[in-house]
Amino acid sequence: MALLGEWRSRLPPDGGAQRANDPLRYERWADLEAEVVEHFDGRSSGALTDLDRHRLLRWINGEAVDDIHAVAWGLDVVGVRSFPPSWADSLGARNGSYLLRPGDPYPVLDAAAELYRGQTLSSRPAALTPPRLGELPHIRFWEAGEFEVTVDFSHAGDLEKIGRSLSLAAAAHPNQDKSEIDFNNASPGMVFPIVPKDPREQLRRVMRLVERALELGAQIIVIPELAGSPAIAQAIAEVLDDLPSQRLVVAGSYHDGSGPTAANLAVALTPEAEPLYHAKTVAFSDELGHERPWKEGIATHLPRRLTIYEADRFRFCFAICKDFLDGGFITAASRLGVTILCVPAMSEKTASFRSRAAQLVADAQTTTVCANGPLTWDGLDVWPCALLGRPVAGAEIVESPAGQPLSAPGLTLFGLTEPKAQVESGV
Amino acid sequence: MTVIDAPTFSEPSTRLPFLELRARLDQAITDGATEQVDEIVASIDDSVGAAIAARAIDDLAELRAHIVRLQRRISRLNADKDLIERTVNHLQSLDRVVDSGRTAALMLAASEARHERVGLLRDEILQLLSQEPMRPRELAERFGCDPSQVSRALRSLKDDGLITQVVNESDESSDRRANWYAATSVAGSSGLTPVVELITRGVRRVSSRR
DSSP, X not given: OHHHHHHHHTOOTTTTHHHHTOHHHHHXXXXXXXXXXXXXXXXXXXXXXXXXXXXXXXXXXXXXHHHHHHHHHHHHHHXXXXXXXXXHHHHXXXXXXEEOXXXXXXXXXXXXXXXXXXXXXXXXXXXXSOOOXXXXXXXXXXXXXXEEEEEEOTTHHHHHHHHXXXXXXXXXXXXXXXXXXXXXBSBTTEEBOEEESOHHHHXXXXXXXXXXXXXXXXXXXXXXXXXXXXXXXXXXXHHHHTOSSOOEEEEEEEEEOSSSSOEEEEEEEOTTSOOEEEEOSSOOOSTTOOSSOOEEOOOOOSSEEEEEEEETTEEEEEOOTHHHHOHHHHXXXXXXXXOEEEEEEOOSOOHHHHHHHHHHHHHHOOEEEEEEOOSEETTEEOSOSXXXXXXXXXXXXXXXXXXXXXXXXXXXXXXXXXXXXXXXXXX | OEEOOOOOOOOOOOOOOHHHHXXXXXXXXXXXXXXXXXXXXXXXXXXXXXXXXXXXXXXXXXXXXXXXXXXXXXXXXXXXXXXHXXXXXXXXXXHHHHHHHHHHHHHHHHHHHHHHHHXXXXXXXXXXXXXXXXXXXXXXXXHTOOHHHHHHHHHHHHHTTSEEEEEETTOTTSOTTSOEEEETTTTTSTTEEEHHHHXXXXXXXXXXXX
């Protein structure tokens, strides 16, 4: 990192573009980079020996920016696997969290390769959002933007296994029609809180769906936006606590008015761990099809807040419906190298979800699991009601089957390497 | 596009099922049975050691999940505080061991993958250079790989005499100083001059001036 800082401080105005067009300079740079990789290859830790230090000094002995850059680049290539734990330790946040500040370096990894073994990937690790001026293949620098990003390391042990073993994801659909939802309008032009009309029935349906998905072996289960409640989250947590294996259940979201500000809160659960939360950052306005605009009565903060749950080389993140359609969110998620994104949604139109998932596949090899509900709005089917985005050639976006209507309570099941989704109605 | 290799699976685990192990540990701590607690933690220790030795990354991830779950659970038990603290500390240090063991396994696996990739690249590059001369940067861009992998593959091909450095004399717009590479079998064809020959010519020119 010190080398990188050194190089960045001497970076020429063109950021190395001149080198790219100068074949001899390029080759000299590439040869030194290869020498560095070869020297450090086959190591099982990032610890340096005296010989390493001697070599490093020899390589960068001088003012040549290219040399320093080649060494930093080579160290990046050869040491990338040790970056995530080193990063947590260097921030002093091994079991805690850290608020990214502008200029902070952070690693990005090519975790998709581990999720899609044996598959032809449509985006290469090198296609992770391209490095900007002064960055390396696996090191980015955080820039001030519309998002305030917290990196949470406290669930690394819980989530890593889910990332590693992910092979089946499920979208749960507890509600058939919009009429099962109560769109309260406490004040004119505003709906809050939106809740299922029959909370007991909702709990019963959600629990049946979750238990069935767990029985089928789904490692990630997503329940749609506003289909959850604190009681549902509690009931799911109790089921998970007695599971021997790691699972992640995004227990939908609910309108929460208990805090100082109203929120649309998604809760994600893993066995015997504190829940993970995401507060929706983009409220809906007039999507309900009423004659005059209706607003979701939740508070949205500026800067917007996003939490990335880091689990070694897997990076989990949550978005609720309109968050996922927001360009700023997609840019931030791809810059951050989000590996697994879970999206609970509640919308009558879901076509634009595809392009967002495809963009994340191309830019960051992100696996997206989206669950939308209810299944029908004013009697019309919403399609797709669930989708999976994955960087696999031939089927980057897998949608709930169009010709196979699903009735609630039901599940859409995505085998991570399967080209088509399966549905199970009337669970 | 990249094809990822099929997974390698470690030996089947002979560990005690997690829920059974968790119940035993709960009971032993509640009963204040220190020896039994140590025995159970030692069994986890053994599993960690075996997984590290086997470089079983999946097993290590699973063990790590179990260890963090046990830490949290034990912390909440209403039992001998010293015993709880000691057990939690032991599990925390095991978590560290798992973490570094997993990182080591991943680094070694990545190194092996790089070597394997260079082997595959060699064939692909040779095939390409049999059709036209190319420069290293173009090759790295074509294959979307790190420049060091192309450098390694080119050096290996050159050492085996399968490729040679050439100057593309027929291309006036090209940078003559740059290293072009071509398969040895086609390097002598029109427009390509092996670098060795150019150097020899230069030496001759210098000699004739004397």
